[in-house]
Amino acid sequence: MAILRLQGISKNFGAVAALTDVDLEVDAGQVVAIVGDNGAGKSTLVKVLSGVHSPDGGRIAFEGREVTIPGPAAAHRLGIATVFQDLALCENLNVIENLFLGQELSPFRLDDVAMEVRSWELLRQLSAKLPAVRLPVAALSGGQRQTVAIARSLLGDPKIIILDEPTAALGVAQTAEVLNLIDRLRENGHGVVMISHNMSDVRAVADQVVVLRLGRNSGVFDARTTSSEEIVAAITGAGDNAVTQRAARSETVDRSGMAGGAW
Amino acid sequence: MAAVDLSDERLRQGVGPRAVVGLLVDRVRAGELGMVPVVAGLVVIWAVLQALNPIFLSSTNLVNLTMECVPVGIVALGIVCVLLIGQIDLSVGSISGLAAAITAILFVNEQWPVWAAVLAAVAAGCAIGVLYAQIYNRVGIPSFVITLAGLLSFLGLQLKALGTSGSVNLPYDSALVRFAQLSFVPAWLSYLLVLGAAAGLFLVGYLYARKRRTADLPARSLRFLVIRSAVLVIGLGFAVWYLNRSRGVGWMFVLLVALALALHYALTSTKWGKSLYAVGGNVEAARRAGINVRLVYVSAFAFCTTLAAIGGVLGAARLAAANQSSGGGDVNLNAIAAAVIGGTSLFGGRGTAFAAVLGILVIQSISSGLTLLSLDSSYRFFVTGVVLLLAVGVDSLARRSRASHGR
Numbered sequence: 001m002a003i004l005r006l007q008g009i010s011k012n013f014g015a016v017a018a019l020t021d022v023d024l025e026v027d028a029g030q031v032v033a034i035v036g037d038n039g040a041g042k043s044t045l046v047k048v049l050s051g052v053h054s055p056d057g058g059r060i061a062f063e064g065r066e067v068t069i070p071g072p073a074a075a076h077r078l079g080i081a082t083v084f085q086d087l088a089l090c091e092n093l094n095v096i097e098n099l100f101l102g103q104e105l106s107p108f109r110l111d112d113v114a115m116e117v118r119s120w121e122l123l124r125q126l127s128a129k130l131p132a133v134r135l136p137v138a139a140l141s142g143g144q145r146q147t148v149a150i151a152r153s154l155l156g157d158p159k160i161i162i163l164d165e166p167t168a169a170l171g172v173a174q175t176a177e178v179l180n181l182i183d184r185l186r187e188n189g190h191g192v193v194m195i196s197h198n199m200s201d202v203r204a205v206a207d208q209v210v211v212l213r214l215g216r217n218s219g220v221f222d223a224r225t226t227s228s229e230e231i232v233a234a235i236t237g238a239g240d241n242a243v244t245q246r247a248a249r250s251e252t253v254d255r256s257g258m259a260g261g262a263w
Numbered sequence: 264m265a266a267v268d269l270s271d272e273r274l275r276q277g278v279g280p281r282a283v284v285g286l287l288v289d290r291v292r293a294g295e296l297g298m299v300p301v302v303a304g305l306v307v308i309w310a311v312l313q314a315l316n317p318i319f320l321s322s323t324n325l326v327n328l329t330m331e332c333v334p335v336g337i338v339a340l341g342i343v344c345v346l347l348i349g350q351i352d353l354s355v356g357s358i359s360g361l362a363a364a365i366t367a368i369l370f371v372n373e374q375w376p377v378w379a380a381v382l383a384a385v386a387a388g389c390a391i392g393v394l395y396a397q398i399y400n401r402v403g404i405p406s407f408v409i410t411l412a413g414l415l416s417f418l419g420l421q422l423k424a425l426g427t428s429g430s431v432n433l434p435y436d437s438a439l440v441r442f443a444q445l446s447f448v449p450a451w452l453s454y455l456l457v458l459g460a461a462a463g464l465f466l467v468g469y470l471y472a473r474k475r476r477t478a479d480l481p482a483r484s485l486r487f488l489v490i491r492s493a494v495l496v497i498g499l500g501f502a503v504w505y506l507n508r509s510r511g512v513g514w515m516f517v518l519l520v521a522l523a524l525a526l527h528y529a530l531t532s533t534k535w536g537k538s539l540y541a542v543g544g545n546v547e548a549a550r551r552a553g554i555n556v557r558l559v560y561v562s563a564f565a566f567c568t569t570l571a572a573i574g575g576v577l578g579a580a581r582l583a584a585a586n587q588s589s590g591g592g593d594v595n596l597n598a599i600a601a602a603v604i605g606g607t608s609l610f611g612g613r614g615t616a617f618a619a620v621l622g623i624l625v626i627q628s629i630s631s632g633l634t635l636l637s638l639d640s641s642y643r644f645f646v647t648g649v650v651l652l653l654a655v656g657v658d659s660l661a662r663r664s665r666a667s668h669g670r
């Protein structure tokens with residue numbers, strides 16, 4: 001049974017229809033990749049799921065029950081954890097404080113030691129390369145910050161983890177580590193929603209690929225059996241566009257080259 | 264900064280006092296000055312004023328100085344909280360004046376018991392803060408404007424309440440006035456408090472270090488903890504002994520220190536404190552982390568105006584009167600300047616409770632020293648302004664250096 005099911009989600013920003021009638025389903029132990037061009041509405045969909053934006057229309061069902069997600073705290077309570085594209089870290093706070101922000105242990109007498117131990121555990125799990133955990137996040141590099149943001153989403157054992165371009169700033173080893181992590185999350189029965197522009201990452205871990213185009217569903221594909229070309233065609237809108245033109249051009253060059261040789 | 268391995272910090276911490284000193288020098292170079300500039304500034308100011316007038320560092324004058332610090336110091340503690348969330352309250356002076364007027368009118372004119380009058384004034388202060396936060400949350404007017412409006416309106420209310428006579432005297436034999444003017448900690452108790460503070464500091468540090476060691480984290484050595492407490496006993500003990508040569512340590516000053524300690528605990532060791540820093544650092548991140556940002560605004564504004572009211576009541580008690588100039592003049596500016604001189608950032612997310620106490624010590628020292636030289640308030644304003652600029656300048660330079668050192 002699907003843990004999360006969205007039906008007919010719409011979201012408008014003034015005159016811009018960022019999402020129109022979008023459906024999405026995530027099962028336990030399934031990795032769903034959402035792909036689409038810049039401005040396709042991927043991050044907006046993520047923000048609807050994490051309670052940052054409320055949808056203008058549509059239904060959200062979590063574990064079979066219909067729910068509303070009025071705010072980020074409600075999403076946390078349901079068990080939806082999110083790594084945002086812009087990371088949403090507080091630069092003046094240190095790594096531990098950022099990891100536990102809003103979910104501190106024992107609110108009236110913060111348990112520093114337990115939080116620090118857990119922080120090291122999480123960061124080690126991600127092979128994080130951090131000089132120290134008591135450094136303000138302002139002092140970290142882009143990739144280090146991304147690692148911190150991912151580590152934060154793993155706190156509190158969420159049921160669904162949403163990653164908005166989680167590997168965009170990561171090094172080779174850390175990217176592999178995040179892909180391994182996604183595999184592990186699937187094995188542990190978590191649902192994972194991953195957004196990425198990187199086709200090889202998508203094909204490496206996703207079970208299902210959902211394509212958004214101009215704020216609408218543009219196809220759902222099985223990642224194992226669909227070729228990258230089909231997915232790209234759905235992303236760009238099949239037919240005449242820059243990507244197919246480019247592919248076609250290189251094909252003609254190839255062919256004319258071969259023809260020349262034959263003559 | 265090179266990508267160093269996880270164990271890096273542990274390695275650097277584990278190697279004796281030389282490394283500790285080295286780390287400290289590193290930090291100063293990198294612009295992590297913390298309290299160092301304020302304390303250094305205070306020492307310089309005291310040296311200069313003592314050179315100009317040898318009475319300045321006398322026990323009697325220092326006792327006066329500590330007592331003078333309290334009302335505005337308490338207001339400054341509240342200011343630290345609103346500055347932390349990246350807001351400002353310009354109306355603390357008017358609120359403290361209004362609280363003074365409410366206390367005096369209810370207590371003297373209406374014959375309420377003193378505690379009820381004080382409670383009413385403080386509750387009014389708290390309500391004003393809640394009102395500010397509601398306006399901010401619902402209408403979205405910048406706090407600068409809301410509290411500027413508050414400054415004017417509550418000044419008007421204070422003048423109206425005090426009526427044509429413009430002044431209400433508090434009886435000298437009332438508990439409130441006695442507390443603010445005459446109640447000092449007995450000498451034996453003051454030394455006991457010093458010992459208690461040192462023992463407490465040691466115990467807290469020891470338990471924390473033990474907990475860290477059992478969790479396999481680097482911890483402070485026993486020797487460090489012992490030395491720290493010894494330094495505290497000697498330093499505080501000397502200060503208390505010196506004050507005890509005159510009237511001693513006022514209970515009111517103890518109240519300021521206790522409030523600062525409580526706020527320090529709340530800021531560093533509770534979820535509420537962390538949420539203040541988070542909102543000041545990045546509101547949107549705080550919101551997405553599930554923090555109730557509106558509630559944070561309400562609590563910070565209410566906390567600030569409540570402390571402003573308490574400061575106002577104590578100010579009236581020290582004066583044994585509430586009049587039209589209560590809370591006027593320099594209360595506002597001194598309270599904000601104290602927080603900023605102590606190292607609180609005007610842009611939110613950076614500052615400590617002790618900042619306010621150190622800052623107000625600087626400001627009151629200048630004020631007291633110049634009064635001793637029988638210079639009028641024009642000089643005081645001028646010098647305080649220059650010191651404020653210097654303090655913020657040092658902080659800005661430090662911040663720039665911090666940025667270039669990748670912190």
Ligand SMILES: Nc1ncnc2c1ncn2[C@@H]1O[C@H](COP(=O)(O)OP(=O)(O)OP(=O)(O)O)[C@@H](O)[C@H]1O
Pocket residue numbers: 013016017018036037038039040041042043044045085
């Ligand atoms: N807060 C907002 N206010 C107004 N318009 C917005 C807002 N957020 C997004 N939009 C609009 O909604 C559309 C979808 O944006 P979204 O950020 O979801 O794209 P995306 O698919 O995540 O793109 P990218 O691949 O560049 O991250 C865009 O046209 C954008 O301009």
Ligand SMILES: [Mg+2]
Pocket residue numbers: 042043044085164
């Ligand atoms: Mg996006």
